[in-house]
Amino acid sequence: MKGKLSNLWAKDSTKSVMASLISIVIGMVVGGIIILIVGLGNSNLGLSGALEGIRLVFGGLFSTGRNAAGQLTFGFNPTSVGNMLFRATPLILTGLSVAVAFKTGLFNIGAPGQYLMGTAVSLMLALGIPSETVPTWLIWVIAFVGGSLAGALWGCIPGLVKAFLNINEVLACIMTNWIAANLVTWIFDGSDFRNLVENTKSGYIYKTTYNGVQTAKLGLDKLFPNSQVNGGIIIAIVIAILIYILMNKTTLGYELKACGANRHAARYAGIADKRNIVLSMAIAGALSGAAASLYYLSGNTEFFWSTYQTLPATGFNGIPVALLAASNPIAVIFTGCFMSMLDIVGLQMTNLTAYNEYITDVIIAVIVYLSAFSLVIKMLLNGRKKHKIPAEEEPKTAAADPLPDKGTAEGKGGDGV
Secondary structure, three states: OHHHHHHHHHOHHHHHHHHHHHHHHHHHHHHHHHHHHHHHHOOOOHHHHHHHHHHHHHHHHHEEEEOOOOOEEEOOOHHHHHHHHHHHHHHHHHHHHHHHHHHOOOOOOOHHHHHHHHHHHHHHHHHHOOOOOOOHHHHHHHHHHHHHHHHHHHHHHHHHHHHHHOOOHHHHHHHHHHHHHHHHHHHHHOOOOEOOOOHHHOOEEOOHHHHOOOOOOOOHHHHOOOOOOOOHHHHHHHHHHHHHHHHHHOHHHHHHHHHHHOHHHHHHOOOOHHHHHHHHHHHHHHHHHHHHHHHHOOOOOOEEOOOOOOOOHHHHHHHHHHHHOOOOHHHHHHHHHHHHHHHHHHHHHHHHOOOOOHHHHHHHHHHHHHHHOHHHHHHHHHOOOOOOOOHHHOOOOOOOOOOOOOOOOHHHOOOOO
């Protein structure tokens, strides 16, 4: 048993998981300390309010409100869990987008732009195809595929300039992000998809429930009543499993990772490095586009297009999701749910205490910084390796070796003649 545990600990994947867990724990502890300091410095909160805030940080997902005595109560909260799964859906897919690029040696900071292009195309298809003549389920499929393809095409742009012009993909992604932001604003500014029914929401696009095109619940609404959850979380998990199979069990995945490890060595080995660079960015873009499609085709959310001044945070939040998961597609599922849980915790703190939800942003920021130093944490876990060779394993000296037999091939120069 002890030998099995030592073998498990020696694995690099185990060290990666431990580094991520340590980052999460330190981030949560730092958040708790900040809450305590803020609470003690605020006369309206005091020590009791600070302790309530700390309890919510660690268990806010399971908070059921306050009882008659005004005390916080905890238990299984299906509404919060369902909302967490709904919010985790786009985070899982944008995390996969960043993770795939990481695996192939690229940094996909263009996920926000790809997310925006997926949003625009999926909404235009979902709202533009007449549901009176085309079945709503078919419109949904067309809109989802269209949004994914739009993200893939937008991801190809930095991939192409990286592969053929050797321009850094980070610079190319930043430019395509802001081009996408202004392009989407221009497209919707002159479209018929603006919400003109509710005069106060003229800067918003209609929800897809406007013509009955929304993601099926698949029975999840019965498991998590009064929540926004739908079948999108199942689709995201299936996609994560498929990406894992692609990257670890197929020749294409091997070629993509080989290009990421050493582009020039991969080309020398006969792998088409330029094609694989473009393909990896296309896959990453498709995943970001799919994230936007699932989020806005849910029918729960509205897209605000008017004078788009900021990039969607979901695209950037895929970076810490991928870092915490060590770019493992299966681990991305859990880290995406964890980041979504912190969002729910922030809302609970706003609703149940005098704190605001930005406390959880501090926690996320600490976790992100620590996850960026995951290699350092892994080195600390490994400790200093002793390079001294044990005595029983020391190689024999040349003097101690018997002389080769002159009648053998080795004694005649090793040419075997």
